[in-house]
Amino acid sequence: MQIRSSQLLIHKAKGDVKLGRSRLSSLSFCQCTMRSFYAFIGNGHGLEGKRPPIVALSEEDIYHHPAQAYEKVIKKYGPVVGVVRNNRLEYITDHSVTAHVLTADAMFSFEQASLQNLNLGFLLSLQQSLVKGLDVIVQESITAKMEHIVDSLVPIFQHHIASLTESNSERRESYSIPVDLESVARRMMAESILTIIFGKKHTKPATIHAVEKVAVDITAANGNRFQNLGYFSRNFPGLWLRLIWLKITISSVPHYLRISYIAFKEMGSRESNDSESILDVFAKQCKARNGGCVPFLDKIWMIVVMFGLIFASVHQTAILIVWVLFELAKQPQFLETFRKEVADQIDEDGDLCLNYAALKDARHLDSFIREVMRTKGDTLLTARLTTADVPLAGYIIPKGSFVTPLATRSHMNEEYHGKNAKEFIGDRWVGMEKPAVMVSNSYFPWGLGRWACPGRFLAVAAVKMAVLYLITNATPRLKDDKYRIRDPLNIILVPPEGQLLLYPIRKQ
Numbered sequence: 001m002q003i004r005s006s007q008l009l010i011h012k013a014k015g016d017v018k019l020g021r022s023r024l025s026s027l028s029f030c031q032c033t034m035r036s037f038y039a040f041i042g043n044g045h046g047l048e049g050k051r052p053p054i055v056a057l058s059e060e061d062i063y064h065h066p067a068q069a070y071e072k073v074i075k076k077y078g079p080v081v082g083v084v085r086n087n088r089l090e091y092i093t094d095h096s097v098t099a100h101v102l103t104a105d106a107m108f109s110f111e112q113a114s115l116q117n118l119n120l121g122f123l124l125s126l127q128q129s130l131v132k133g134l135d136v137i138v139q140e141s142i143t144a145k146m147e148h149i150v151d152s153l154v155p156i157f158q159h160h161i162a163s164l165t166e167s168n169s170e171r172r173e174s175y176s177i178p179v180d181l182e183s184v185a186r187r188m189m190a191e192s193i194l195t196i197i198f199g200k201k202h203t204k205p206a207t208i209h210a211v212e213k214v215a216v217d218i219t220a221a222n223g224n225r226f227q228n229l230g231y232f233s234r235n236f237p238g239l240w241l242r243l244i245w246l247k248i249t250i251s252s253v254p255h256y257l258r259i260s261y262i263a264f265k266e267m268g269s270r271e272s273n274d275s276e277s278i279l280d281v282f283a284k285q286c287k288a289r290n291g292g293c294v295p296f297l298d299k300i301w302m303i304v305v306m307f308g309l310i311f312a313s314v315h316q317t318a319i320l321i322v323w324v325l326f327e328l329a330k331q332p333q334f335l336e337t338f339r340k341e342v343a344d345q346i347d348e349d350g351d352l353c354l355n356y357a358a359l360k361d362a363r364h365l366d367s368f369i370r371e372v373m374r375t376k377g378d379t380l381l382t383a384r385l386t387t388a389d390v391p392l393a394g395y396i397i398p399k400g401s402f403v404t405p406l407a408t409r410s411h412m413n414e415e416y417h418g419k420n421a422k423e424f425i426g427d428r429w430v431g432m433e434k435p436a437v438m439v440s441n442s443y444f445p446w447g448l449g450r451w452a453c454p455g456r457f458l459a460v461a462a463v464k465m466a467v468l469y470l471i472t473n474a475t476p477r478l479k480d481d482k483y484r485i486r487d488p489l490n491i492i493l494v495p496p497e498g499q500l501l502l503y504p505i506r507k508q
């Protein structure tokens, strides 16, 4: 019976999403075969209970119009719909079950979903949980010390942003400078995270470069998120991931070794570890427990956590900096308000001196960032893996299935955000006591529940520093006043495409 109803729904869905013969034949052979296979046997588990409908979506729809395509089938067949993507069946859910899926951790595992997405499922068999280790480090060593962290990062942002316009300081104000914002943002974040993990003394250009490389590499291996752009990766995801890991292993070994060597040396150093860096604090605690030395396995563990931290933080934050600045460049009417919010922080030499309190007080900018995160079009931004056959909205979701709430169903929902939910309103959140870091089931670009991103306080502070230093040095504009979304299914990791132009501001 179940098989039949799945087949029927696939058929119906084809009609709904208007998959005519010609469009269907454009689906790759591989994808079609997998879809038919799933349609025929469901998920391959001999399950009792009602399964959600399985709906066919074309590659064109999934990769080029994901929000519209998923919305359409969710509205029609929701609240839970199975869709095959990259040869894998995943269950997409609507806003009515978002909070349940993202917070009922015993049934819907964040850790299993994220490690399997990265093809790092073997890490689940470690004695200690990598994700919990990361969580604790970020909470205790970053989020709890934001004042100190911001003070140590301010010079990095000041320096990199100033370098964008300094070499051109002779130019008149009307000249524009084209800049590669993504590279600069990634370098700033790489240096920031190095400073946080190792301390200032290790921020040499070669080490910063190694961190940038590692951040990009691991992101590229992030299986089902970063592989939407190429034919090969879409149709042969398993093989593609293995090749990517091989490429990473070969091309990046020197970078991994460089970072690991510094970490090993730092933790093993006989000198007292008296800085506030994550490595020094960790080494000090270990030494106190182990008669003055850091055991070998603890060093290895710390290095694994450190790479996890680089991966979680550098690239994603750099991409958010690009999104926010591109949106601001398109909407220059907000510039003056943002500049005024930090006007008190400008010293007599005309230099902006930021600290964490000033960043928190920049409420219009905070609202703008929240609005960018709400509207930029994230669809499948976080997932959970079922740990058993799990009941959900009247269906049974088989054990080992990926379940993903459709973010646009919450972020653009009129029930939550009013009639103008789809509009970008930069000051929508001013005075609402809803800062950019505050999550709920109507806004979850940082995830939700136990695993909501612990680094979001750092990420928002970094975006604010980048924006504020940039707009006090220059006025950002976009060439032709527009940007293009390159990968609509992967807004969180792939930056928009466009040419940012800076018009330097002369100091008075």
Ligand code: HEM
Residues within 6 Å of the ligand: 102, 110, 131, 132, 134, 135, 136, 138, 142, 309, 312, 313, 314, 316, 317, 318, 320, 381, 382, 383, 445, 446, 447, 448, 449, 450, 451, 452, 453, 454, 455, 456, 458, 459, 492
């Ligand atoms: C714009 C930048 C960032 C975005 C958009 C982002 C987004 C996310 C999302 C969506 C999750 C999954 C949460 C869930 O599914 O409930 C997550 C988890 C995580 N993020 Fe971020 N993140 C960003 C920056 C950072 C930074 C800067 C750090 C570290 C300093 C960080 C550390 C983590 C960690 C460790 C996790 C795993 C969950 C946990 O340990 O609780 N992230 N992030």
